[in-house]
Amino acid sequence: MIGVIGAGAFGTALAAVQAQAGRDVVLWGRDGAVLETARGDGVSPKLPGVTLPEGLRFSDDLADLAGAEVLLLVVPAQQTRVFLAEHGLALPDVPLVLCAKGIDAESLRLQSDVAEEVLPGRVLAVLTGPGFAGEIARGLPTALTLACGEHGLGPALQHDLSTPRMRLYLTDDVVGAQIGGALKNVVAIACGMVEGAGLGASAQAALMTRGFAEMTRLAVAMGAEATTLAGLSGLGDLSLTCNSRQSRNFSAGYAIGAGEVVGDGTVEGVATARAARDLAGRFGVEMPIAAAVADVLGGAMTMEAAMDGLLARPLKEE
Known part of the structure; x- marks a missing residue:
């Protein structure tokens, strides 16, 4: 199962494209909008005009991510530290893929540095590159970068997160990938x-x-x-x-x-x-x-x- 944390436009799009590929996906959001989508017609308020896949599951309870094999963190960059400090220890100890594009304004640290500070020892990767949320959610062709410094893990993540409509290219330059995206x-x-x-x-x-x-x-x-x-x-x-x-x-x-x-x-x-x-x-x-x-x-x-x-x-x- 893939857990996607953050039900904004980009998080919803990443959850949608993974579900379109037939994967078991849970999209977590804290503002209630994610559950409104689940109860309604499947049209996300974050992505007007996009109907989400029927197999996509929604939750506002982090406990529902307990069975995840990989987590995609898609909260805004300036909220990464706060979110992980409040909830990081409650998340399953699986690879954490950071998807926000930004530098922490207070500490001047990259997202991977912030995550390592808050959750030392956690396996981290970064997903970045040119992709508009609406186009990804509609299944339009997209190519992104997956940056992972963990030897041996990158190819497995690349395989597990690539889809027929979203092609991931692998790099071990985690710093360069984040600087470009930010x-x-x-x-x-x-x-x-x-x-x-x-x-x-x-x-x-x-x-x-x-x-x-x-x-x-x-x-x-x-x-x-x-x-x-x-x-x-x-x-x-x-x-x-x-x-x-x-x-x-x-x-x-x-x-x-x-x-x-x-x-x-x-x-x-x-x-x-x-x-x-x-x-x-x-x-x-x-x-x-x-x-x-x-x-x-x-x-x-x-x-x-x-x-x-x-x-x-x-x-x-x-």
């Missing part, structure tokens, strides 16, 4: 700002490219391989998230650039922008785009001033 959200906010302000496709392409360079610099400084950032968890996710209003991060940036109100929902890049700026200082890495996004989101700088500041930086080699 920082692409920051760049997506910047690209959304540019489109919302009507600054043109050329500016957006420049931000994506230079943002990718920032992602890679920080990842390498933290011990990752640059090639990981060129894969699905980095460049792949970046290209998806920076070009569609299906992305909450891009949409939030668009609203800011257009002078609109930012919509509801978790926008992981907001907290991660601050964390990225602080990590850049810690590791001595230049990340002017991440810093500018953090300053705009924090109210320390207008978007126009941020753009002027980026364009006024000293000329240099690429």
